[in-house]
Amino acid sequence: MKHSFEDHTSTIPAVQEIPATPSAPRRMTLNMGPQHPSTHGVLRIVLELEGETIITAAPDIGFLHTGIEKEFEQKNWQQAVTLTDRVDYLANLSNNLVYALAVEKLLQIEIPARAQWTRVMMTEFSRLNSHLVWLGTHALDIGAMTMFFYCFREREDILRIFEMFSGQRMMTSYIRIGGLALEPPRGWQQVVGKFIRAFPSKVDEYEELLNANPIWMQRTQGVGFISLEDMLDLGITGPMLRGAGLNWDIRKSEPYSSYEKFDFKVPVETSNDVWSRYRVRIQEMRESAKIITQALEGMPEGAWQADAPHVVLPDREKMKTQMESLIYHFKIVTEGFRVPAGEVYQCIEAPRGEIGYYVVSDGTSKPYRVHMRTPSFGNLQGLPKMLENTLIADSIAALGSMDFVLGDTDR
């Protein structure tokens, strides 16, 4: 079948976004990326330099665009959980959670306490995972190679815990609509307990390596400044804002999944540079460890899936003995469950900032539209402002402190 393009092509402007030649003499255009190692993914930045000073920086994104939002419209509601993992591949469980919460809001089903607490624990693990990767690679960029090995050592333990719970190290899809994918495995308390008791001393080790390290201090302090007003105007969220003195964390301001029952602090720093973002993330790791300890000690008993037979697959044994369960099983497996028509916007505090899913249902068994407001996309928009009139050597530290993931940006 042949399609006509005429009506589509007419409105595309033939303007190239990025200037090919410098705007003034004595200036130089430098292409950074898309395969530059310190861009952590496939990001291209076109810098206009005067000497070593950056005059303008133009990020060019889209290299990792995989059409996930289009794909959502082809899958049924529960199948689409697997797509959310692949958006931000360092904070998969945060993406699982926000999608599940959004759809559960439309379905208006109640999630049992045990599932909610397990969700909190797992998303905090994914925050640790993400911050550890950030700290390791960021320190590596600035020249501290040991940090990388230290951080990835702990990250490996976290990935093993993910594997124990879900069977997968990275693409967990563990948080499903209606509860969890599997019952928490036997003996998880010992494994999580052992890790979380040792973890604070590991964070001490990182701080010992970095806090009084003159190279680290010189490369981070006073670097990467961007004013709070600019950040709010440009859509930056998360640790970037808390590093500039704004006490705003969605876990506190709009609690979800029983976060209000946990006791933790929101770390805030005021110096608004790479150093303060490092301090915020280090303290967030300590707070996450506290949350995980509370979840471990106070984990409620009971069901790990909602009492919603039209959404949750029935117990295997019941399916074989009860007619009703068999019918539900058949319906869910063959066509998927239907979600009442409506629209919701659900947001959570991910490691990088605000993840918001805007989910529209037309009453069928497939999402009509899912839009992901991802923190990396919003944060990256502030990059040109942040790099303006700074030195090119500082740009590596500055863009690393934003902690973006290109899969999250491009979707």
Added chain:
Amino acid sequence: MNHAGVLETREAFGETTLIVDPAQIVDLCRHLKDSEKYIRLSGITAVDLHPAEPRFEVIYHLHSIERNRRLRLKCLLSGVNPEIDSATAVWRGANWYEREVFDMFGIGFRNHPNLVRILMPIDWEGYPLRKDYPVHGYKYSYPSE
């Protein structure tokens, strides 16, 4: 909300949606930012209601940190030459979101400083998130079709 641009207010799932006259969107946004403290624009997106008419919904998610409130604005646009004023004059952060909507839905934003594709290649044909755009794109055809 006492503003001439608000046509209707809807409440659902604890969220407020204002249906807004597209001609007054920038004026309303400025009013919400200056007087109602919605200093953050959380995002802009669109929904294609093909084949219904008006075909497109442009959605704005606003957030006020101070009041801890969220608000959704919705503008309905016709499928024939859809265009709306850009909100970049109110929030600079609207820039990339509007480019994404343009890229995916082909909705034009008047007075936008740099309205070019952002995620798709610059010479891409068609608008992928429109409902009449096939999943595998236009460029490839399969024997079964």
